[in-house]
Amino acid sequence: MASNVKKGSEEEQPTSRLQIYSTSDTLSPFWREKYEKDAKKYWDVFYKRHQDRFFKDRHYLDKEWGQYFSGAGRKVILEVGCGAGNTIFPLLETYTDAFVHACDFSPHAVNLVKAHKDFTDSRVSAFVCDLTIDDLSKQISSSSVDIVTMIFVLSAVSPEKMPLVLKNVRKVLKPSGRVLFRDYATGDLAQERLNCKDQKISENFYRAFYFSNEFLTSLFKENGFDVEQLDLCCKQVENRSRELVMNRRWVQAVFRLSDGTNSSTNTEAAISVNHLGQEKIELDVNGNMLKQRRTI
Numbered sequence: 001m002a003s004n005v006k007k008g009s010e011e012e013q014p015t016s017r018l019q020i021y022s023t024s025d026t027l028s029p030f031w032r033e034k035y036e037k038d039a040k041k042y043w044d045v046f047y048k049r050h051q052d053r054f055f056k057d058r059h060y061l062d063k064e065w066g067q068y069f070s071g072a073g074r075k076v077i078l079e080v081g082c083g084a085g086n087t088i089f090p091l092l093e094t095y096t097d098a099f100v101h102a103c104d105f106s107p108h109a110v111n112l113v114k115a116h117k118d119f120t121d122s123r124v125s126a127f128v129c130d131l132t133i134d135d136l137s138k139q140i141s142s143s144s145v146d147i148v149t150m151i152f153v154l155s156a157v158s159p160e161k162m163p164l165v166l167k168n169v170r171k172v173l174k175p176s177g178r179v180l181f182r183d184y185a186t187g188d189l190a191q192e193r194l195n196c197k198d199q200k201i202s203e204n205f206y207r208a209f210y211f212s213n214e215f216l217t218s219l220f221k222e223n224g225f226d227v228e229q230l231d232l233c234c235k236q237v238e239n240r241s242r243e244l245v246m247n248r249r250w251v252q253a254v255f256r257l258s259d260g261t262n263s264s265t266n267t268e269a270a271i272s273v274n275h276l277g278q279e280k281i282e283l284d285v286n287g288n289m290l291k292q293r294r295t296i
């Protein structure tokens with residue numbers, strides 16, 4: 001996180017309503033409607049206020065997914081919910097031939113991307129788009145994208161509307177394309193403690209969805225994707241000055257367009273829990289342990 005966000009400041013404390021979505025929660029109609037109406041506005045205010053200082057550049061992408069970005073030919077990437085560009089600019093730097101489409105429903109976020117020192121029209125097309133409403137194929141040719149990056153964006157969309165995002169993305173993905181996904185997992189400290197600054201989008205506005213393996217697998221399968229890989233990643237982060245041990249959990253996954261056949265065998269083998277630097281546990285689709293091994 002950017003150093004200008006003060007640790008332990010008033011600003012980080014939830015002062016009002018916190019709405020956490022989970023597969024078992026039901027939102028009251030009032031809050032669902034209010035969130036949907038206000039989400040775009042609040043994210044836009046968030047970027048107006050924090051500019052490009054809140055999220056850190058994501059330098060792990062080539063380490064985690066290099067095999068998908070490299071290879072023959074110019075790769076076309078679509079970053080959905082691009083924010084200030086913390087995913088796209090590290091990618092452009094590493095893969096010097098890549099072309100990136102980047103969209104977000106916050107006009108301020110898209111302007112930050114366009115104002116970035118590494119932005120150039122010949123390599124980036126940045127545009128405003130609400131993924132749940134606007135048809136991506138009006139901006140990008142159908143079946144032309146090699147890789148869609150979905151980094152901490154689907155958790156910002158209400159569960160009822162997630163299928164709309166996946167259907168939208170499907171239109172522009174090549175048949176051989178992949179969706180690279182990373183987002184909050186159930187049991188993340190922010191879900192447990194409800195006071196993490198990551199959750200605060202604006203005054204009185206907090207938002208998150210936490211994915212379970214089962215929910216994520218069904219969501220993508222029901223919308224025409226197969227699971228190629230799915231890891232539950234867990235990391236303990238210690239903050240000595242505040243005497244806190246924080247359990248961060250996120251899901252990292254790769255999806256491809258469904259070929260229409262039943263690929264449950266592949267899916268079972270691919271799903272794993274990865275306690276970083278500690279152990280790797282392979283689960284079947286129902287979360288039962290198949291194998292456990294040390295990774296260090």
Ligand SMILES: C[S@@+](CC[C@H](N)C(=O)[O-])C[C@H]1O[C@@H](n2cnc3c(N)ncnc32)[C@H](O)[C@@H]1O
Pocket residue numbers: 043044055058080081082083084085086087103104105106109129130131132150151152153156157
């Ligand atoms: C946590 S930020 C992640 C930004 C970026 N992917 C990154 O790697 O840093 C989530 C982003 O999703 C955007 N977003 C949320 N809902 C959206 C929607 N329905 N359509 C387009 N963008 C959306 C927000 O404006 C925000 O920029």
